[in-house]
Amino acid sequence: MTEQTQPAALNAIDTRVFPPSARRGNQCRELKIGEIRATDLTAQFGSPLYVIDEDAARSKAREVRDALRSEAERIGTTATVYYAGKAFLCVEVAEWMAEEGLAIDVASGGELAVALAAGVKPETIGFHGNNKSISEIERAVAAGVGTIIIDSAIEIERIASVATAQGRVQRVRLRVNSGVHASTHDFLATSHEDQKFGNPLADAPKLVAQILGHDSLDFVGLHCHIGSQIFATEGFRESARRLLGVYPELAKLAGRDIPELNLGGGFGIAYTPAQADEAPEVSRIARELADIVAASCEEFGVPVPKLAFEPGRSVIGQAGVTLYTVGTTKSVQLAGSDAAADPADLGFGERLYVSVDGGMSDNARPALYGADYHVVLANRESSAAPALARVVGKHCESGDIVVPRDLLPGDVRPGDTLAVATTGAYCWSLASNYNYVPRPPVVAVTNGTARLIVEGETEEQLLAKSVSGATPWSPAPRAAACEIPPAAH
Structure with missing residues (x-):
């Protein structure tokens, strides 16, 4: 033994x-x-x-917030830190995170509803998702959500149409795939090309031009998420370099500097004592990320943008x-x-x-x-x-x-x-x-x-959802049942 x-x-x-x-x-x-x-x-x-x-969650939120903000300040910019609603979200936890100065990212209408019910300021919410419905977009725009992350060309038109109808200008980021595959489980790696999230980085100029063609959209920058449960910063280094490498071209299209960059996050945590020695310190990650951004901006001759991070499970896990x-x-x-x-x-x-x-x-x-x-x-x-x-x-x-x-x-x-x-x-x-x-x-x-x-x-609550004897429903007759509906835009 x-x-x-x-x-x-x-x-x-x-x-x-x-x-x-x-x-x-x-x-x-x-x-x-x-x-x-x-x-x-x-x-x-x-x-x-x-x-x-509660104290552990709040303390970690402050630690992550302070580390990323202070390192951003060191390189002459600011940082917004988003709490990952998908990790764990309820009204009270959303209240904790807002009180500790974190923004909230949501990925569905339900998560948006929770954040708003908690009194989270709408302008501090980021709305993710690869298949946002029209009704979800309408609710987000109407609520004044700070940023909607565009995941496809179709969403550009959808968000622009909704914002125009509501007489609003909606801030948006474009999610791109940098091609950097984080060293993690395949289902947790979210920036290689063959997966459902984001757009190829090579398509960014074309899609940004499409965004800029709508007066109801305010393009503020790119967003990339290379994965979750990440223990090293090498992937962030290459991903940030590739993203900032297209900023000069995007700035020419926009006729102005691109003000923001969201590098995602997904910082890893230890689940077992054996992993504890491998899990990175947030302060080290923040310092290295700031250095990465500063060096890349100098390399490509662009001003250091405002930064945003999504540290994920590391806040609440x-x-x-x-x-x-x-x-x-x-x-x-x-x-x-x-x-x-x-x-x-x-x-x-x-x-x-x-x-x-x-x-x-x-x-x-x-x-x-x-x-x-x-x-x-x-x-x-x-x-x-x-x-x-x-x-x-x-x-x-x-x-x-x-x-x-x-x-x-x-x-x-x-x-x-x-x-x-x-x-x-x-x-x-x-x-x-x-x-x-x-x-x-x-x-x-x-x-x-x-x-x-x-x-x-309770079992009684689950049983109550099991419906028996409901009134049957049948579709209303249609004149042309086989007609294929037009594509939604």
């Missing part, structure tokens, strides 16, 4: 992946988050349960913890070939399957991306020897895995509470009702108090 697998290490709470407030109580030795015991939280709000440490209750456990023998297939499994002759009361319905990332997570026994400490554990859910899928591989005390048993770290981003927002399992609630904790910020669902 190595030093890392001693029982003391199994009981440790690593605040590189858990919120800074997470610790074991001095007497009860239970996990506490925001000074509240995990079992008190599940007793009050149920299990599974998403827990968000570590602030979240999911609590589960163990239902069953079983040990499975590892054949020699199975153990040898993954070096991390060597030294263990069996795997302990620990089934909990949630699963892929509350955390789809392991199934979608093969994501790793870190788990600890939350309701007690244990002196038992470590077991190679796989935490799995209750769904009817063999891929229903919450934590693919971690070490838990070998005496973990039914009724125990487990805590999975770093679940603040892309867990609740990707949640589903697979197998008719209700989505869990979300609670915010701070300084010994807890409050519900997203209500959980």
